[in-house]
Amino acid sequence: MDTHVTHPLLKPGSVERRLYQEVIVAQVEEKGNTLVVAPTALGKTVIAAMLCARMLEKNPHQKILFLAPTKPLAVQHQTRLREFLTLHPETINVLTGALSPEKRAQVWNESSIITATPQTIENDLLTGKSTLQDVQLLIFDEAHRSVKEYSYVYLAKVFWNLAKQDQHKRILALTASPGSSEEEIQDICKNLFIQHIVVKTLQDEDVKPYVNDINVEWKKVTLPNEFYEIKNYLQKFLHEQLVFFKKIGYARNMHSNFIRRTDLLQLQSQLREDMIKYGTTKPQLYQAVSRAAAVMKVSHAVTLLESQGIHALHEYFEKLQHNSKQVGSPKAAGLIANHEDVKKAFALEEKLHTLNVEHPKLALLKQILQKQFDENPESRVLVFNHYRDSVGFVTEELNKVPTIQAARFIGQATKSVKDKGLSQKKQIALLEEFREGKHNVLVASSVAEEGLDIPSVDLVIFYEPVPSEIRLIQRRGRTGRKAEGRVIILMAEKTMDEGMYWAAKRKEKNMHETLQRLSTITSKGSKHAGIHASNETRATSTTSNTIEKGQSTLFQHTEESENIFIFADTREQASSVLRELSFFPDVRVHTKTLEVGDFVIGPDVVIERKTTEDFLSSVIDGRLLGQLMNMSQAYARPLLLLEGKPEDLFTLRNMHENAIIGMLSTIALTYRIPIFFTKNAHETAKYIRLMAKREQLGNDKEIRLRVGRKGFTLNEQQQFLVESLPGIGPTVAKTLLEHFGSIQKIVNASKDELKEVENIGPKKAQTILDVITKPYEKDTRKKNQQDTHNKENEFKELDTMLSEEMSENTSDENELPEKELTENEWNENEVEEEDLPLD
Known part of the structure; x- marks a missing residue:
């Protein structure tokens, strides 16, 4: 039997024959959209390459789109596909946002296979630069990201709308770990319109001949007695706060020896809701909010002590003490810093830090690495640390050992002057140095778990365990690809x-049990085969729903076209609203950097869209008043859309309800701006479409873009000026300019000359002449100046009043930690854990 797969589009000897891979490829063709769940090193990319070959052989004129969450991974897929396939290398290309729109269009047209990040493709779809009409196979790598607002979800929806008219189109989703619960897995299947699930494990008989064993070891350490002393002091503080909560009817099931972060987040949410419900009738709730924030911080300090040691705790304590001394600091910081038991913990920690006492894990880590390099000097080791702050410290300590050349490997975000991130270019260069042997150890945050082409290593070390099954599988998959692998997990006894x-x-x-059950169901065709039926959308394509940027910025529409034109600010491309608008067949969206507002839907209508959280943030930082004033000055009919639950205005942040109600009243009464509440992006899109339709269709109107402090083109400025004449709209303004050729000639025109212009009658011509020729009365000027002065003072007084009210009622606002990300809420460029926010 031939040991390699033979196919006209596969290079001879490039793909080792593995029966399970060939079976999966056949199942995708036969059963439809397929989710393949398999550990790293089982050849998911090979499966994709084989499927590409078979589908291109049958339909060579249609394309294949291979999506990956990061650019380095997209480049890696391009390289691998070029190694496997006989296609000309220039027909297998990477699309990135770094290419110009024209170049991206050229690459798209010339390619048979495109690899890309989903954000690049999504932006091109939303701005009308590309379409998925000619794509026959859409591949999602790291498919567990297909949740909530991630671009995979939108792209799958667009593609499946097209696939309804072509039964040969397919979706292939690849992942090593889709989630532990049936709900999580079902969510991914629904979002990607999965009809069939294939699960492969290292224990499968048809897989065993091709995989290497991974030996997992647990190495435990015992904490020094001084660590337990510090922990006891901190737990006394926690116990005291929990006693308070229980007295007022909260946290009945929480214990100071075991406090889960999820329980604390639920407690904070409940307290904020009750503050709205009961207000001043339960003043202890305000104190409870501060105490809950303090518990969150001290609980985190305990975790740092147990898993990281004195250095990490010392830095965290320094931040807490520094914050407590700042003017206007959160009450939680003072509550912690002034507590006697916490002071004792501070003192003992400071003593241990002076004596350079560290976590026993660090000494054990050095021993493990020394032994590894003594036995195998050419080894490569990957050390994962959950906390980015600790990555640098551990790297420095390891480099004190002569046989260790360690490098710090973190994400791209820069946290501070001392903690600068690594660009993708630097990450790739560092990985190449690791591959070549310049470094034999990478100390990495969770950014190294996926999305980067990290070489297979001989040993993976967890500096601390992770509670996520997805991250456990991803980390473990970094070893054992080419030879037997090892994983060592460091744990402190009797700790979290x-x-x-x-x-x-x-x-x-749980994940494997759920997957096996679901895969059995789908093989019988009784459940997931109908998932896509519940995802019906409102249109079959977004191909025609956008406008090229090169077109004019003014669009005239008539009843015959029945098209609705909407200008959207380019920053809205990151929101779900443009995605939702793209599914309406009669909507044409044009993206442009708008000086004022987020959407322009009519000659005098501008919309500012804010989520409830963004609304509160813009109130606190003072942006909102300026935005509203600019909208009122530039457009006759501005309006505000608030997206989210109205009650969230009073629960998301610790703002007093009077400040929020005062701001809403100001918007409606002082600024005279209507406020609309919508539940979500879908409802926001419906509102915008219906309002735009009302403004545009049947009225022979044009969309008029107004500007803030910066102008548009000279033609647009000229038209804007002519539109300021009485009774002159965009259409007549253009007609006047085209007839006379310049503003000067319009001003110098006689009444009879004005009447010669279409839509200018005797009355309108006389009105224009009156405005141009009649003298300006001094008394009127003084009155107008006084009105303007009074209005400006009114705005300033309102701004001052609201700022004072907010400073009185939001002193605890910064005590609340940022919203915790769920297991599947991943950033495009990195997946990285950090310390809890301190302010």
């Missing part, structure tokens, strides 16, 4: 470390 590890193991077991 042990609980986190077993939680991840339990979730992984």
